Amino acid sequence: MKTFLQMNTIFLSMVMEAIPFVLIGVLISGLIQIFVTESWIARVMPRNRLLSSLFGCGVGVLFPSCECGIVPITRRLLGKGVPLNAGIAFMLTGPVINPIVLFSTYIAFGNDWRMVEIRAGMAVAVAFLISIALSFLFPELPLRSKPEPAPVAATLEPDTGAVSLKPGRRWLPQVYGVLAHAIEEFFSVGKYVVIGAFIAACMQTYIPTSTLMHLGHDPLSSSLVMIGMAFVMSLCSEADAFIGASFRSTFSVGAISAFLVYGPMIDIKNTLMLTGTFKGKFVAAMIALVTVFTLVGSLIVGRVFG
DSSP, rough: HHHHHHHHHHHHHHHHHHHHHHHHHHHHHHHHHHOOOOHHHHHOOOHHHHHHHHHHHHHHHGOOOOHHHHHHHHHHHHHHTOOOOHHHHHHHHHHHSHHHHHHHHHHHOOOHHHHHHHHHHHHHHHHHHHHHHHHOOOOOOBSSSSOOOOOOTTTEEETTTOOOOOOOOOHHHHHHHHHHHHHHHHHHHHHHHHHHHHHHHHHHHSSSSHHHHOOSSHHHHHHHHHHHHHHHHOOTTTTTHHHHHHTTSSEEEHHHHHHHHHHHHHHHHHHHHHHBOOOOOHHHHHHHHHHHHHHHHHHHHHHOOO
């Protein structure tokens, strides 16, 4: 009974922690669907593959979203014409380099900028390399369903009934379109958050973290253990730095950096969300690449800052 109550507490805390950011994500997705046009994206997006990936990495600074809310935003951007490499770069870095996460990392590690710089720099490097690799592996957009072709904000001309893509003067239909799209998106992705939180709660309850911690004795195994813990614990990126900081006496800087970078990119909750948005082969390839590049990055960080 005590174990069940513990699992229930973890499950509810995960859901309550994730829901606000899912709401932010679906609202931003609705705003993109209504107000952002393909022509505007074509004007601001660099045509060069490398530059567009760098652009995608940097845009994450502007979006206060954790990994729970980043998937619907990315899906909407890809549907609007953002190149796959730029969209993936944004999706992987957004939950790590947004100001809220960086500030929480700064506070968690005792007002020390070093771990903030390590976390942000490693996340950008990993996301950039993965986005380039995936753009070559998947030349076609790997979405499960085709994006909606026309914006909901399109208005009808009074006489002809023709659709005008220019926003109308009346703001009420546009607000309705944003909310309607956000509600539809919320119920679409919300089920994956709930299922993922339940699985993560079960794994946290029945696979104690102390069991995993005993496995890490050298830099390679300790980084693998921290990657596994980041996946299992499925923490929100806004708060995971405080958990990561608690491991400073047990694990090296390299292993902690793996925990702080891998979790916001791949965990149980957003893996389910990814499988509901992208094709299975793409999700498997991305998870494999994130694991390999994060592991390599953590070993480099451990050697340089050890």
